[in-house]
Amino acid sequence: MNPFLKALDEIKAQHSFREIQPYEHDGVFVRWGDGEPMLNLASNDYLGLQILWRDRIAEFLDHKSREGAFLSSSSSRLLSGDFPIFSQLESLIAKLYGKDCLLFNSGYHANVGMIQSLSKLSNVLFLIDEYAHASVFDGIALSRARFKRFAHNDMQALESLLAHYYNQYDNLIIVAEGLYSMDGDFAPVAKLVALKKRYDKTYIYLDEAHSIGVCGDEGLGRAKELGMSESIDFLILTFGKAISSVGACVVCTSEVKHYCVNTARSLIYSTALPPLNIAFSAYVFASLSQLAPYRIHLRALSSELKRELNACEKNYHILGEAHILSLVVGSNDRALALAKHLRAHKIFAPAIRYPSVPKESARVRICLNAALEPTHIHALIEAVRGANI
Structure with missing residues (x-):
């Protein structure tokens, strides 16, 4: 057959x-x-x-067409595809969060690329909420990274893993989502941050795909709404949902950004998004507070x-x-x-x-x-x- x-x-x-x-x-x-x-x-x-x-989208497209906006970047950003609008959007988001920012082509590209990149750190273990997006687990599989799942939003189970593996690994990375796409519930961000403070050499990776644009007075996501975005080491924002565009980014330190530019394969080996799409994402981010x-x-x-x-x-x-x-x-x-x-x-x-x-x-x-x-x-x-x- x-x-x-x-x-x-x-x-x-x-x-x-x-x-x-x-x-x-x-x-x-x-x-x-x-x-x-x-x-x-x-x-x-x-x-x-x-x-x-x-109407605003029509005006935006009309304005960009008269500017001669490019419909393709035609190259990776590391070659000739890095148009000025890319850095402008990164700077805008960085200013909103008080950190640095690196763009990816989609939430899937961001998660696969970031997990693969972070897996190259010295002796790292990922601790992943069992309901995390499939792209996180695809990143784990592609990089053959070491990981443990914990029961959904179960902070007692997570702390047990942290305590058990603390002396065995140099870096522990907790992976969760701001708002989970299937159960529609929030991650207990405050408890995650408390665990990070209790166990040094621990990092938090938070995917805000379904909460960016929606949560908080300024629409900057769940961690920002709770006043805890500074404690999130790798904050993933995607643009294909409430931002009504395409693409994604990680909000992180400048050191992490430069590290990922040199190690994240989904960034290095992908043709960058069309500048027109990047410009629209910037337009929405600049308008979120309104x-x-x-x-x-x-x-x-x-x-x-x-x-x-x-x-x-x-x-x-x-x-x-x-x-x-x-x-x-x-x-x-x-x-x-x-x-x-x-x-x-x-x-x-x-x-x-x-x-x-x-x-x-x-x-x-x-x-x-x-x-x-x-x-x-x-x-x-x-x-x-x-x-x-």
Whole structure:
């Protein structure tokens, strides 16, 4: 039998089969082919900039086209691809955080490159929250780094690892996320910082992919909101979600930046992003402090939805502390059934299944954004109430 067909049959038998489907969307609604528009609750454009900023984006593109903005860098930054806008964005972010900054092409590039780079340090051990993004574990696998997982947000388990391995390693790096993409809960940043202070030669690596732009009065992420960004050694910010652009960066010391320029393969061997995209990221970062009304609206939507879902008395468990909420139903087939029911009510909220989440924790994940209105939340709640899953 064709080995690829056999493997695909096994994936389908586990209700884990995925397909890429071309679609049209405007930020609030999504449509596949000739189908009817559905409310889009799968977008990571958390501030809704692609729709709320439609006029501003058009003005930005018009201005850049008259400037003759480049649509490709055509080279690695270490060759001829380092346009001035790259350093300008790095300087802007560095000023916001009081540290230095190094750009990467995506959150995936940043995590793989940074983990691979840090693994070259002397006698290093990574201590990784079990729910950290797949790109972190891919970086571990590619670099063959030594690591230990700890139970999600379990600080007692983490401290046990720190105590056990403290005398065996020169460098201990704790890896966590500001806001976790599947459970929608925050890392206990204050406790992480306390552990770092208790165990010297320990560093904190915090991925703020889902919290940058959304958390804090200035939208600078969870660590900054808590006044603890100075204690984070490697702060990963990605631009493809609330920043509504593409790319990523690490906020770190100048020594770390220069070290990674010389060791991070995903930076060294990748063509840099188009200067046009970098310019738009800079435009959004410069505007983040002005977007407080979007963040307030998003928090209000999230609070209302969670309150109403908790009152539904359905056979599921609700996870989420912010704008990412999940209805955990258990098996892959139940998650698929709930997602299908919602689609029948013109709501697109995808089923997240094993192996993306642990077995028997399959769910429908709801990602809210600031372009939504209370009427959209009410439509979702009514659809969930009518589900017989």
